[in-house]
Amino acid sequence: MKDTEQIPLIIMAGPSLSVKGGISSVEKVIINNNNNKINYVFLPTTRDNNKLMKVFDGVKSWFKFSYMSLRKKIDLLHIHFSSRGSTFRKIPLSILAKFRGIPIILHAHGSEFRIFHDEECSKFRKKRVRNFLNRASTLIVLSESWKNYYKTICDLPDEKIILMRNSVDVLNVKVNLEMKDKNEIMMTSNGRIGRRKGSFDLLKSFELLPLELREKSSFIATGDGEIELWNEYVNKYNLSTFAKTSGWLNDEEFIDLRKKCSIFLLPSYDEGLPMALLEAMAYGQVPIVTPVGGIPEVIVNMKNGLLVEPGDIQGLADAMSLLITDHSLRKELSLSARETVLTLDIRKYMDSLMAVYASVLQNHKALR
Structure with a gap:
């Protein structure tokens, strides 16, 4: 976008x-690296609340968007969504934007979207989801498989x-890889x-x-979730x-924990492209x-890491044993992991995102 052009107003x-969580991390890294090229107004559609309050937040966002559009x-409207309630809360926003003639970018994050759509949705709900996706001027996805x-x-x-893989601000991550493993080899998972x-x-x-x-x-595991069941397993x-x-x-x-940890563990059954993984790699943690x-x-x-099939308990133990005992391999993979995410640095990502915005806005202008 040229400097002489008016700065676009984009509702995110x-x-x-x-x-x-991962979606909020993506939102923040985009907004924080905007460099005043876009006038972003952020519209929260949910908070960390119970289901009833999430519905309230969703309805509130619909009225707020209607008011702003008047x-x-x-x-442009840039919508981040995952699955289930996250998708259904965004459908009215897409309808309102379409009615007001505002182009829409949908940004898909949901690691369980396939399960949600294919196994949990009725024919009627599948039609609603398809219509939601079809309203997009552009759909951003995190991988070729998605x-x-x-x-x-x-x-x-x-x-x-x-396709726009998630990104991290790698160049601003300062870490001394030689300081890891001084007393013990620390492993972590986040989320x-x-x-x-x-x-x-x-x-x-x-x-x-x-x-x-x-x-x-x-x-050490950071985050929340099924803590009671976790504690039962720990005691068992x-x-x-x-x-x-x-x-x-x-x-x-x-940040202090990330600098100390050497190994990042995420044996998931479903994922998009986890921000926690990319951030760990930026800190030289071997995944x-x-x-x-x-x-x-x-x-x-x-x-640049070790891959283990979902549910392979022995494979996980073997992978951890290998990294704990082989310092040279751990150091080699640590350096390679950080080099990998340099290709996903936020500056390249923002250039690509600005190009997507420009293309959508230009096409929308041509159709008016």
């Missing part, structure tokens, strides 16, 4: 920036489904604790680690001194992850 709709010339999937459930032409993330598979795999390796290492496998949970950390505490969603398009086994 999605979970509140205070919500803990008061201001909105150039692009291929969305092509099967909507009528958008191939050129309107754009929601639950079955989909493979959290309980981790605990089962920890039990298989030889005692001497557990004495050299430790694990006698892991209370090895595996800890911290809840959500503030930014300073989280042990599963080849689901967009992960195998970024992680190459034994090149």
Whole structure:
């Protein structure tokens, strides 16, 4: 977009920036690296609340968007969505935008969207979702595999489904890789604790680690979720001194933890392209992850991380054992992981996003 042109007003709709999770991380990294090229107005559609309050937040966002569209010339609506309620809360926004003649970019994040659409939605709901997707001027997806999937459930032409892998501000991540492993090898996972993330598979795999390796290492999970069930597993496998949970950390505490940790664990059953993974790689953590969603398009086994099939408890234990015992391999994969995310740096991402915005706005102007 040329400097002489008027700065576009774009409404970005999605979970509140205070919500803990991957979508909010994407929203924040975009807004914080805008460099005044876009006049963003953020429209929260949900907060970390119960289901009733999430419905209230969704309805509130519809009225707020209607009011804004009457008061201001909105150039574009950029909607972040995942699945289930996140999708249905955004459908009225897309209808309102279409009615007001405002072009829409949909940004798909949902790791369980395939399950939601294919297995949980009735024919009527599938039609609503298809219509929602078809209202988009552009649909942004996180991986080739997700692009291929969305092509099967909507009528958008191939050129309107754009692959943009998530990004991190790698150059501003300062970490001394030589300072890791000074006292013990620290491992971590970040985000929601639950079955989909493979959290309980981790605990089962920890039990298989030889005692001497557990004495050299430790694990901490940050985030929330099924904490009671987590604690039951910890007690069952006698892991209370090895595996800890911290809840959500503030930014300073989280950065300090990331700098200390050497291994990142995410044995998920479904994913988009996790921000937690990319951020961990930026801090030189070696990922042990599963080849689901967009992960195998970024992680190459034994090149910049280790891949283990979902549910493979012994495979997880073997991967951890390998990294704990082989310092040279751990260092090699750490350097390679950080080099990988340099290709996904936020500056390149923002250039691509600005190009998408410009294309949508130009096409919309030509059709008016």
